[in-house]
Every structure is written in C-alpha cells, then in structure tokens.
Amino acid sequence: MQHPNAGIQFPAGTVEVNEDFKQAALREAYEETGLDEFITCNYIGKQDINLSGKHVIFQNAKVFSRPDLASFQWVEIRKGITVQEERRQENFVQVSYIEGDKYPEPNYITFQITGWVEDSNLASKVSRHFYHLRSDCKLNEWEQAF
Known part of the structure; x- marks a missing residue:
C-alpha cells in the first residue's frame, strides 16, 4: 500500500x-x-535469519542494572525490539538498544538503553x-x- x-x-x-x-x-x-x-x-x-551479535526480544524483558534478579530493575524492553549483545554472564545478556533521530542514517542518538536481561527473553534467530x-x-x- x-x-x-x-x-x-x-x-x-x-x-x-x-x-x-x-x-x-x-x-x-x-x-x-x-x-x-x-x-x-x-x-x-x-x-530464516541468524542474528549475528544481535537478538530480538522474544517476550517483554525487564532490564536490570547487573546480571542479578535482585538488582535494580529500571525499564522493560517490549517484545519485537532488536538489541545488540554486549556480553554474557551466566543466564544474563547485557544488551543495548539505541535509537537515532532518523532512519536509516541517524545523526544523533536520541534514546539508549543498556542493561542486563535474562537470556530466556532473547531470540537469536528470526523466521x-x-x-x-x-x-x-x-x-x-x-x-x-x-
């Protein structure tokens, strides 16, 4: 359309x-x-697409300040958002979501989330x-x- x-x-x-x-x-x-x-x-x-170094949020994911469920949980990333993997620790992955001021070539970062999410909330393959x-x-x- x-x-x-x-x-x-x-x-x-x-x-x-x-x-x-x-x-x-x-x-x-x-x-x-x-x-x-x-x-x-x-x-x-x-x-089928393998997301090398990236993940799609499989279900709404709470973002923690540390790889620990008892740490500060300050935001939730909704299902369907693509995030970049930064590093892993046990059952957690530190991810970043970066939004620019325009697509596809942003001049500035207007919004960014970096934190730890449970691995079970992430998909590394999309069909x-x-x-x-x-x-x-x-x-x-x-x-x-x-």
Missing part, C-alpha cells in the same frame, strides 16, 4: 502466542491496511513467513482516520 508519509509499505508483524502463521498474516494485513476480506491467502515461503494476499477491494488511496 502507498502510505502518505512512508511510501510503499508491506504489512508485516509478529505472530502472537497460539496463533498460526496464516492467521497472523491476515491479522497484520487487516491492522495495517484496514482490508479484511481477502480472495486468496497463499503461502509463498519462509526465510519470516511470506504470504500473497489478494483482495478485490477498489480502494485507490490510503485511508486516514482523523
């Missing part, structure tokens, strides 16, 4: 717990386009499943709700 500010976009997202891939594709397409009646939803294929969805909707422009 042609987004008014971001150009052409492909709907994408994360599979929820107990949701199959096709259901996730249809849900994400609806959430991001507003279309909910598709004529077809055909599976195209899968891409992307692709579907071809077809709708008979006649919309020609992006609809905006005000």
